[in-house]
Amino acid sequence: MTPVFPFPAIVGQEEMKQALLIACVEPRVGGVLVFGDRGTAKSTAVRALAGLLPPIETYEHCPYNSAPGSAPVNGDGRSRGNVVSKPAPVVDLPLGVTEDRVVGALDIEKALRKGEKAFEPGLLARANRGFLYIDEVNLLEDHIVDLLLDVAATGENVVERDGLSVRHPAKFVLVGSGNPEEGELRPQLLDRFGLSVEVETPRDIEMRIEVVRRRDAFERDPHGFCAQWASEVDALRTRIAEAQGRIGALETPEAVLRRASEICLALGADGLRGELTLIRAARAAAALNAADEISLEHLRAVAPAALRHRLRRDPLDEAGSSARIERGLAEAFAA
Ligand SMILES: Nc1ncnc2c1ncn2[C@@H]1O[C@H](COP(=O)(O)OP(=O)(O)OP(=O)(O)O)[C@@H](O)[C@H]1O
Numbered sequence: 001m002t003p004v005f006p007f008p009a010i011v012g013q014e015e016m017k018q019a020l021l022i023a024c025v026e027p028r029v030g031g032v033l034v035f036g037d038r039g040t041a042k043s044t045a046v047r048a049l050a051g052l053l054p055p056i057e058t059y060e061h062c063p064y065n066s067a068p069g070s071a072p073v074n075g076d077g078r079s080r081g082n083v084v085s086k087p088a089p090v091v092d093l094p095l096g097v098t099e100d101r102v103v104g105a106l107d108i109e110k111a112l113r114k115g116e117k118a119f120e121p122g123l124l125a126r127a128n129r130g131f132l133y134i135d136e137v138n139l140l141e142d143h144i145v146d147l148l149l150d151v152a153a154t155g156e157n158v159v160e161r162d163g164l165s166v167r168h169p170a171k172f173v174l175v176g177s178g179n180p181e182e183g184e185l186r187p188q189l190l191d192r193f194g195l196s197v198e199v200e201t202p203r204d205i206e207m208r209i210e211v212v213r214r215r216d217a218f219e220r221d222p223h224g225f226c227a228q229w230a231s232e233v234d235a236l237r238t239r240i241a242e243a244q245g246r247i248g249a250l251e252t253p254e255a256v257l258r259r260a261s262e263i264c265l266a267l268g269a270d271g272l273r274g275e276l277t278l279i280r281a282a283r284a285a286a287a288l289n290a291a292d293e294i295s296l297e298h299l300r301a302v303a304p305a306a307l308r309h310r311l312r313r314d315p316l317d318e319a320g321s322s323a324r325i326e327r328g329l330a331e332a333f334a335a
Pocket of ligand 1 (some may be wrong): 005009010011012013037038039040041043044045097135213215280
């Protein structure tokens with residue numbers, strides 16, 4: 001099997017990498033949106049994520065990636081096989097996918113052949129305990145995005161139709177990428193993604209050369225290239241695992257809570273998802289930095305990703321939401 005391009009070998013694109021790491025450490029931040037130019041390592045980064053998460057223990061033939069010792073989903077009597085260790089799943093959701101394929105449906109073949117009412121699990125089952133990736137999420141039908149966001153928020157897929165009543169765990173981090181020139185997401189959907197990052201084609205010539213050099217080295221000898229990066233991948237994997245262990249004990253000082261609300265008020269963010277995400281993301285950033293508590297610096301570092309998609313459009317401000325956030329943050333932190 002050809003290995004995937006290693007995460008730490010991605011040149012630059014720091015905000016995207018940081019947002020994905022935060023989602024690994026704290027999946028409750030909600031999904032991550034990665035919008036920007038084509039060919040800027042968006043899908044490369046998502047595929048590399050699997051290599052950063054600890055493998056999952058599950059049953060060999062379990063389509064839901066159930067944890068060992070858990071009861072079979074809906075009392076399914078099929079043999080699940082032995083417990084094995086598998087890489088955390090990264091499941092692609094293709095455009096034009098049907099709702100049946102996403103949530104699962106009645107197994108027609110079984111229904112016709114044996115008259116049995118069995119459930120054929122969908123992509124949400126396969127993504128359990130991993131990542132669900134939608135390239136060109138802005139081109140996906142709204143009702144599918146809506147459904148995915150619901151399941152991502154609850155961690156459970158409930159199917160009630162065709163005489164079926166099935167409920168199974170579907171805990172995954174949703175990552176959507178797209179190019180805004182090809183269409184935008186409705187604001188209602190935007191707001192329900194936890195973090196949103198912008199990726200741009202690097203203008204720095206050294207950076208561009210480094211991208212080509214690394215990609216070329218990877219394509220010539222994928223195994224050799226991955227071996228060269230193995231210690232960095234290991235170090236990052238350990239950092240994530242340690243952050244996951246540390247995050248529950250992190251304190252949130254009053255000053256940080258207050259500043260988060262002040263920033264959201266000053267920027268006019270809609271609703272309170274902004275504050276909630278800001279604090280969760282800052283806590284994950286602090287855990288990744290092995291800090292004892294969340295600081296104002298952590299808050300500042302994650303604020304653009306947590307808030308840029310939650311600002312009301314201002315038709316008179318041509319600078320765009322990223323520039324508005326930077327201005328707002330500069331004012332909030334100058335105080
Ligand atoms: N910063 C980078 N570091 C390493 N490789 C990069 C970088 N930017 C682009 N690449 C390389 O460019 C190619 C295209 O990247 P990728 O397929 O991830 O793009 P994408 O952003 O998902 O684009 P699209 O939206 O068109 O699918 C890959 O071979 C990838 O390795």
